Amino acid sequence: MAAYFLVDVLAIKDAAKMDEYRVQVAPVVEKFGGHYVVIGGPFQVVEGSYQPTFPVMIEFPSMEQARRWYDSEEYRQLKDLRLTSTLSNAFFMEGPSSSREAARKYQTARSLCCQAPVTSASDFDHIPVRKPRLDCLVVAVSGS
Numbered sequence: 807m808a809a810y811f812l813v814d815v816l817a818i819k820d821a822a823k824m825d826e827y828r829v830q831v832a833p834v835v836e837k838f839g840g841h842y843v844v845i846g847g848p849f850q851v852v853e854g855s856y857q858p859t860f861p862v863m864i865e866f867p868s869m870e871q872a873r874r875w876y877d878s879e880e881y882r883q884l885k886d887l888r889l890t891s892t893l894s895n896a897f898f899m900e901g902p903s904s905s906r907e908a909a910r911k912y913q914t915a916r917s918l919c920c921q922a923p924v925t926s927a928s929d930f931d932h933i934p935v936r937k938p939r940l941d942c943l944v945v946a947v948s949g950s
Contacts, residue, residue, distance in 0.1 A: 807868060807869070807900060807901060807902070808865055808866065808867060808868070808900075808901040808902075809865075809866045809867075809868055809869040809871070809872040809898055809899065809900050809901060810843070810863055810864065810865055810866070810872075810898065810899045810900075810901060811840070811863070811864045811866070811872055811875075811876065811896065811897075811898055812861065812862070812863050812864075812896065812897055812898075812899060813861070813862045813894050813895070813896035814858050814859055814860065814861045814862075814894060814895050814896075815859060815860040815861075815862065815892050815893075815894045816859045816860075816892070816893045816894055816895065817859070817892065817893040818891060818892055819890075819891055819892060819893060820890065820891040821891075822891075823887050823890060823891035824887070824888070824891040824892060826887055827884055827887040827888050827891065830884055831881075831884050831888075834875070834878075834880045834881050834884060835864055835875065837875075837880065838866065838871050838872075838874055838875035838878065839866055839867045839871045840864045840865060840866045840871070840872070840875055841864065841865055842862070842863070842864055842865075843863040843864065843865050844861055844862060844863040845862050846860045846861065846862065849861065865901075869898060869900050872898055873898070876898075
């Protein structure tokens with residue numbers, strides 16, 4: 807099942823360090839089976855107040871591979887460069903294993919949204935799927 811690393815770079819505090827990061831990071835991502843899906847670019851906010859600044863999305867074959875990359879010796883110094891040179895938000899997100907599973911997850915999310923208002927995470931206890939985080943971001947990715 808594919809997994810995604812999403813980071814929104816809000817500000818660059820040290821351009822020289824960030825340039826060093828940019829030059830070196832792609833081969834390390836590729837070594838762990840990752841590839842870039844989004845690197846900045848124009849966007850259109852269609853709902854809510856979220857305003858990405860410079861979103862980056864990297865796809866990995868699995869959450870295990872994504873974590874191996876993120877926690878690896880090869881990425882450790884680069885991660886430190888990125889963390890010290892930027893202000894950003896980042897998270898991992900697991901993708902569906904098939905379009906059928908994606909449709910099932912969508913229907914589950916849709917049914918949750920159409921029920922009574924959610925007041926806490928415990929409102930999801932009766933549903934036999936992973937408990938959603940109330941502060942999550944929903945991202946749609948279309949395959950090529």
